[in-house]
Amino acid sequence: MIQVRELSKLYGKKQVVENVTVDIQRGQITSFIGPNGAGKSTLLSMVSRLLDADTGEVLIDSTNTKKMKSNELSKRVSILKQSNFMNVRLTIRELVSFGRFPYSKGRLNDEDEKMVDQAIAYMDLAEMEHAYLDELSGGQRQRAFIAMVIAQDTDYVLLDEPLNNLDMKHSVQIMKILRRLVDELGKTVIIVLHDINFASVYSDRIVALKNGRVVKDGPTEEIIQSAALKEIYDMDIPIQQMNNCRICVYFNS
Amino acid sequence: MRDLHKMLILVALALAACGVYLFHDLNGSFDYALPRRGIKVFAMVLTGIAIAYATVVFQTITHNRILTPSIMGLDSLYMLLQTLLIFFLGSDHISIMNRQVNFILSIAAMVIFALLFYHFLFKKGNQPIYFLLLIGIIFGTFFGSISTFLQVLIDPNEFQIVQDQMFASFNNVNSDLVWLSLIVIVVLIAFAWKHNASLDVLSLGRDTALNLGVNYDSLVRYMLILSAVLIAVATALVGPITFFGLIVANLSYQFFKSYKHSVLLLGAIVISVLALVGGQWVVERLFTFNTTLSVIINFIGGIYFIYLLLKESRAK
Numbered sequence: 001m002i003q004v005r006e007l008s009k010l011y012g013k014k015q016v017v018e019n020v021t022v023d024i025q026r027g028q029i030t031s032f033i034g035p036n037g038a039g040k041s042t043l044l045s046m047v048s049r050l051l052d053a054d055t056g057e058v059l060i061d062s063t064n065t066k067k068m069k070s071n072e073l074s075k076r077v078s079i080l081k082q083s084n085f086m087n088v089r090l091t092i093r094e095l096v097s098f099g100r101f102p103y104s105k106g107r108l109n110d111e112d113e114k115m116v117d118q119a120i121a122y123m124d125l126a127e128m129e130h131a132y133l134d135e136l137s138g139g140q141r142q143r144a145f146i147a148m149v150i151a152q153d154t155d156y157v158l159l160d161e162p163l164n165n166l167d168m169k170h171s172v173q174i175m176k177i178l179r180r181l182v183d184e185l186g187k188t189v190i191i192v193l194h195d196i197n198f199a200s201v202y203s204d205r206i207v208a209l210k211n212g213r214v215v216k217d218g219p220t221e222e223i224i225q226s227a228a229l230k231e232i233y234d235m236d237i238p239i240q241q242m243n244n245c246r247i248c249v250y251f252n253s
Numbered sequence: 254m255r256d257l258h259k260m261l262i263l264v265a266l267a268l269a270a271c272g273v274y275l276f277h278d279l280n281g282s283f284d285y286a287l288p289r290r291g292i293k294v295f296a297m298v299l300t301g302i303a304i305a306y307a308t309v310v311f312q313t314i315t316h317n318r319i320l321t322p323s324i325m326g327l328d329s330l331y332m333l334l335q336t337l338l339i340f341f342l343g344s345d346h347i348s349i350m351n352r353q354v355n356f357i358l359s360i361a362a363m364v365i366f367a368l369l370f371y372h373f374l375f376k377k378g379n380q381p382i383y384f385l386l387l388i389g390i391i392f393g394t395f396f397g398s399i400s401t402f403l404q405v406l407i408d409p410n411e412f413q414i415v416q417d418q419m420f421a422s423f424n425n426v427n428s429d430l431v432w433l434s435l436i437v438i439v440v441l442i443a444f445a446w447k448h449n450a451s452l453d454v455l456s457l458g459r460d461t462a463l464n465l466g467v468n469y470d471s472l473v474r475y476m477l478i479l480s481a482v483l484i485a486v487a488t489a490l491v492g493p494i495t496f497f498g499l500i501v502a503n504l505s506y507q508f509f510k511s512y513k514h515s516v517l518l519l520g521a522i523v524i525s526v527l528a529l530v531g532g533q534w535v536v537e538r539l540f541t542f543n544t545t546l547s548v549i550i551n552f553i554g555g556i557y558f559i560y561l562l563l564k565e566s567r568a569k
Contacts, residue, residue, distance in 0.1 A: 050463050074466025081460045087316050088456045088512040098454060102466040106450025152465070 001026055002047065002156060002190070007056035009042055009212075016042045018212040020056070026155070028204035029182050029189045033196055033223075035233060038209040040192045041082075041160050047190070048079035048158050060156070074102040078149045079158040086133070092144045093129040096120055099151030119151035123177065139170030146177065157181065159191045163198065171195075175202045200224045201245045208232045224248065256509055256516050263508075263520065267527040271298075274534045294530060295435075296426040296491060301501075301525035303438050303487040307480035308498025309505065309521050310445075313456050313514070314473045315382055318506065319561050321499045322484045324386055325370075326393030327363050328493040333396040334362050335418040340403045344414040352427040356489045363485035367478060375474060382473065421492035421547040423533055434490050438483065445479055448472065449514040456512060494547060496554045501525040503561060 002024040009017040017039040024030050032040040045051035047058050049065055058065045060076060068076075078099075096119050100112040108116070120129050123143045133141055142162060149157055159178070163171040179202055181187040193199045199206055199220070206223040208216035215232055216223050223229075224246045229237045237250045275290050311322045338348045338358075348354050370392070374385050404415055451472055454462045462469050487494065498521075505520035529546070536546050 048464070050460055070463075070468045071466040074464060079460070079464045086457055086461075087313075087318070089510070090512055094512065098457065098461075098465060101450070101454055106453060149464075 001061060002188075003059040003062075004043075004047060005057050005059065007043065007046055007053050007058065009039070009046060009051070009054050016212050017046065017053075020209075020212075020214055022207055022214055022217055024188065024190055024207075025205065026188050027182060027186055029178060029191065029202060030205045030207060031199040031203040032190070032192045032207050032209060033194075033199050033232070034209035034215075037211075039212040040209050043209065044079070044158055044160050044190065044192055045081075048077055049073065050079060050081070071102055074152070074154070076154050077156045077158065078152045078154040079160070080145055080149050080162060081160045082164050089132055089134060091130050091132055092125050092136075092147070093120065095133060095144055096125075096129075096147045096151050099148040099153075102152065115153060116151050119147045122150055123147040138165050139167070139173070142166060142170070142174065143177075146174065150181070154187075156188045156190065159189070161192050161194060163193065163195065171198065178202065196224070196229070196248050196250070197245075200248060221246070256511060259508060260516070260519065260523070263523045263527065267523050267530070270527050270530040270534065274530050277534070277538070292426055292428045292431060293423045293533070296423050296431050297529040297533060298526050299431065299434050299438055300421075300423075300487045300491050300494065301529045302442065302522050303434075303483040304494060304498040305501050305505075305521035305525040306442055306445075306518055307483040307487075308502040309514070309518050310452065310476050311480045311498075312502055313452050314476050315386065316456070316458070318503060319499070319558070319565065320386070321496060322480050323493075323496060324393070325367065325389040325481060325484075326396060327367065327481060327484050328488060329393040329396035329400070330363055330366055331359055331488050331493060332419060333400045334359055336400040336403045336407075336415055339411050339415050340407055344411050349414065353429060356427070356430050356433070359489035360485050363488065364482055367481035367485070371474065371478060385477075418492060420545050421494035421550075422545055423491055423529075426491065430490055434486050437486050441479060441483060445476070446515075448476070449518065452476070452514040453512055492547070494550065497525065497528075497547075497550045499561075500550075500554045500557050501528060503557070 004020055004022045004024070007017055007020045008015065016037075020039075020043055032044065034040055042051065046053045049058075049070075060068070060073075065073060065077075093116065096116050097108060097112075099119065100108055100115060104112045120126050123146055125140070125143060125147055128136075128140070133144060136144065146159075146162070149159075157178075162174055162178075166174065175198055178189050178191065182189055182204075191203070193203075203220050205218065206216070206220050207214060208223060208228075210232055216228050224239060226237055226239055229235065229239075229248065233250075235250060236253050237248045238253065240247050240249055271294050274294055275287065279286055307322050312318050312320060335349075335355075338346065338355075342348060344350075348358055370389075371385075374388070404412055407415065451462075451467050454465050454467045455469070455472065457465075459469055501521045501524045502517075504524050505517050508524070509516050509520050511517060532546050532549055536542065536544060536549065
């Protein structure tokens with residue numbers, strides 16, 4: 001379980017995250033939703049130590065992340081950000097191999113190679129594993145980065161808007177893979193999402209942020225309600241039940 | 254394995270260059286010419302190693318392939334120090350006349366400057382690295398302006414001595430200093446070599462490096478200080494030559510097309526030895542000392558730099 005305790009972050013004088021306390025259960029997909037500037041990405045960055053919190057602490061399975069060694073933490077929690085600019089030219093396989101760095105420090109043994117093979121196969125990239133990243137489409141590249149995180153083999157996988165710039169097909173593909181990671185491999189996935197319908201269909205729990213505070217936190221069915229959404233987004237959003245999915249019809253509200 | 258072949262070819266070429274430099278036209282002068290040439294080759298190899306290593310590492314931590322560590326202003330500080338010594342103490346003072354004293358003074362000034370500089374910057378929390386570079390440029394320009402100002406006031410004869418210090422030269426390298434530099438450079442690089450795999454991860458960017466458990470901020474600090482010290486040693490030994498690193502680092506990237514620092518660093522080191530020794534031979538035999546190596550380096554380096562800029566702008 002990840003326990004976030006009274007986490008705050010100031011940018012200049014602006015409080016982007018304010019006293020956030022939230023528990024994230026194991027073996028579930030938890031989505032962070034909310035309007036732009038609500039502090040979702042900042043919160044995720046602080047949980048994953050990419051950003052230092054001004055106050056508060058993060059406990060992972062009851063251990064304070066500040067007290068964990070960087071290398072130990074990287075075997076338990078992985079984070080994937082929106083933009084992954086790189087100065088070097090890598091093939092898919094080389095990138096995924098980097099996922100084993102916390103274990104092998106760059107010298108891959110047989111087990112590491114096996115994990116890399118599995119991760120590549122899991123993301124359906126085996127045929128193009130020797131292709132260079134800059135030759136790939138956005139969806140393929142995103143899959144390659146997720147494969148790296150899978151090779152990293154952490155209990156907790158944090159993703160910051162992984163569906164950005166992806167078309168419907170690839171978005172669905174990636175969400176299905178994340179669902180499989182949780183259901184088949186027992187991972188815990190925390191994801192920042194913009195499209196509430198993806199959050200509604202795929203997540204177990206939703207944490208809604210607004211102006212740096214948690215305004216809603218609960219199982220998906222409780223959050224995907226017109227009243228709750230009104231509070232989060234200031235919009236009247238009717239909800240339709242279709243094929244066992246709760247779909248928010250926000251386009252003309 | 255293709256990398257290994259390329260590396261072997263480069264090493265063979267570098268050794269051949271050293272052999273030609275040492276033995277060409279020696280006329281059996283084993284007692285006189287050979288030891289003198291040997292010291293020069295030794296100095297060139299050391300300088301090559303220090304500059305190549307510092308530049309590749311510096312480019313990795315700044316995520317930029319057209320920067321050199323000279324942007325930190327160390328070369329300018331070296332020139333300012335030399336100018337100040339001659340301006341206030343005169344060219345016959347021990348700090349200029351005695352190479353050892355000058356060497357120690359120069360290194361001390363550059364290392365203390367670098368440490369103070371980083372200390373004040375890092376104390377204010379984690380500043381973005383570009384902020385640090387920007388301040389480096391300002392300091393460099395500041396030092397350069399003061400040097401120029403003093404050089405204009407100086408006696409023309411004294412200015413000759415300053416001018417000698419302005420260009421890197423292997424022609425009167427002191428053998429004691431070479432040994433001292435050898436120890437410093439070898440010890441530093443031997444300790445740093447184990448970080449090669451972490452440097453590979455660093456080139457994936459800060460977020461990915463942190464995700465993979467690399468202690469980003471402390472590694473960047475360590476490597477910045479390391480490259481500053483290496484540059485200081487090389488500059489104090491032969492003079493300002495940092496621009497040279499830009500060429501060899503980029504040649505190594507182009508030649509090896511690898512992301513592995515163990516390959517890139519070794520490649521850059523061998524290329525720089527080849528270029529320095531080969532270049533010095535050309536200067537001595539073909540130009541018969543009518544020009545200096547650093548003039549040629551700046552000429553070729555400048556052209557290559559423009560080529561890199563054009564190539565980068567086309568890629569965007």
